Amino acid sequence: MRINFYTLLFFFIFINCKTAYKTSAFDEDKLPAKPSYSKNESWAVLPGKYPKDLIQITGDYIEKQADVFYIYPTLFSDRKNPSLNADIFDEDFRKEIIQKAIKYQASAWVSSANLYAPFYRQAHYRIFSEPFSIVDLRNESPGIGAWNLAYEDLKNAFEYYLENYNNGKPIIIATHSQGTMHAIQLMKDYFDEKPLKEKLVAAYLIGIRILPNEFKSIKPMINPDDVGGFVSWNTYKMNNLPKEKWFKGGVTTNPISWNTKNYSEEEEHKGLLFKDGKIYSNALKVEVSDGILWSTVPKIPGRIFLSLVKNYHYADINLFWLDISKNSQKRVDQWYSLNN
Numbered sequence: 001m002r003i004n005f006y007t008l009l010f011f012f013i014f015i016n017c018k019t020a021y022k023t024s025a026f027d028e029d030k031l032p033a034k035p036s037y038s039k040n041e042s043w044a045v046l047p048g049k050y051p052k053d054l055i056q057i058t059g060d061y062i063e064k065q066a067d068v069f070y071i072y073p074t075l076f077s078d079r080k081n082p083s084l085n086a087d088i089f090d091e092d093f094r095k096e097i098i099q100k101a102i103k104y105q106a107s108a109w110v111s112s113a114n115l116y117a118p119f120y121r122q123a124h125y126r127i128f129s130e131p132f133s134i135v136d137l138r139n140e141s142p143g144i145g146a147w148n149l150a151y152e153d154l155k156n157a158f159e160y161y162l163e164n165y166n167n168g169k170p171i172i173i174a175t176h177s178q179g180t181m182h183a184i185q186l187m188k189d190y191f192d193e194k195p196l197k198e199k200l201v202a203a204y205l206i207g208i209r210i211l212p213n214e215f216k217s218i219k220p221m222i223n224p225d226d227v228g229g230f231v232s233w234n235t236y237k238m239n240n241l242p243k244e245k246w247f248k249g250g251v252t253t254n255p256i257s258w259n260t261k262n263y264s265e266e267e268e269h270k271g272l273l274f275k276d277g278k279i280y281s282n283a284l285k286v287e288v289s290d291g292i293l294w295s296t297v298p299k300i301p302g303r304i305f306l307s308l309v310k311n312y313h314y315a316d317i318n319l320f321w322l323d324i325s326k327n328s329q330k331r332v333d334q335w336y337s338l339n340n
Helices: 002-008 052-058 091-104 144-166 178-190 195-199 318-338
Strands: 043-045 067-071 114-118 171-176 200-206 235-237 286-288 293-295
Touching (some): 052 091, 067 178, 114 144, 144 178, 171 178, 171 318, 178 200, 195 200, 200 318
Parallel strands (some): 067 114, 067 171, 235 293
Antiparallel strands (some): 043 114, 286 293
C-alpha cells in the first residue's frame, strides 16, 4: 500500500526522509561543480526558456511586469548518495526539480511574474537530523558547511539576477521548506532595511516557522492586497499537530482569505493543483491555529488515502495553487497602483 499511496501523492513533492545508508563529512576539496549563473544551464527556469513540464501547467511564456525569484525545497534525499550537497549537473536531480518543484509549486506565480529559478547545491535531507543537524544553524554543527555552500549559490544567483535581469521591476520571493530557510537570510541581506525593500511586492515564505519579528522592516501581511511584507504557513490535516512544538508562535497566514480570518469554507477555496494537472476548486476548508494551518482532507480523486496523512507539508503550495496565483496578481497590481 505504501508505494501506491505515495504514487497518489506525487503532487506532494514527496521526499524520502529515512536516514542515509552512507554519509561523508563536508569536504571543501570534494564539492560538486559550482554553478555559473551567467550560463543558462545553471538555471532551472528563465523567462523565455520555460521547460515543457511548466508549460503544460501555465502555457507558453508571456512577459509580465514583475519578477518572481523562486527557491525550491529539499529534493536531494538519495539515501545512497554520501554527499552533503547536490550536484546540479546530475540529470536525474535536474529532472526532479523541474518535474516536481517547478511544475507543481513555482507554476503558481507564473500568472503574475516572470519566473527565475536557479539550480543550487542544496544541502542533503540528512542535515536535518543528527549528527549533521543544522536546524538551529549552530556554527559548530557538522552540517553547517553544506548549508552555507547552498546559501552561497543562492546569493550568487540573486546578485546575478539583480545585475543582469531585473531592470528595475518589482520582485516576488517565493520559497518552500529548505528554500524558505535560505530565503530568510536572503531577505535580511538584500531587503530588510535595505533600498531594495521598495521593490518587494511580497515574500511567500512557506513551510517553516517564521516569527512575527523575524525581520526589522518586513512585516507579516494581513490583507490580501498588502505589499512589501511576507506570508507564511505550515499545513496539517484538521485537528492534528506535530509532536514537537516547533511551530508555536509562527506567523500563520490564511492562504484563502489572506487576512486575519481564522477560517475559510470550501466555497471560498479557489483551487488546488493535482498530479493530473487539473485544478480542483472548493476542495477544502481551513482553520488557523497557533503556528499551524489546519486543512480538511481535500476533495480529489483517491482522497480516502489522504485521510491517513496528518502532515500536509509537501502540499503547502499545491493545496492553494490557484489562491496563490490570484493573490500574487492582486499584490502586483497593488504595487503598481502605489508606485505610479
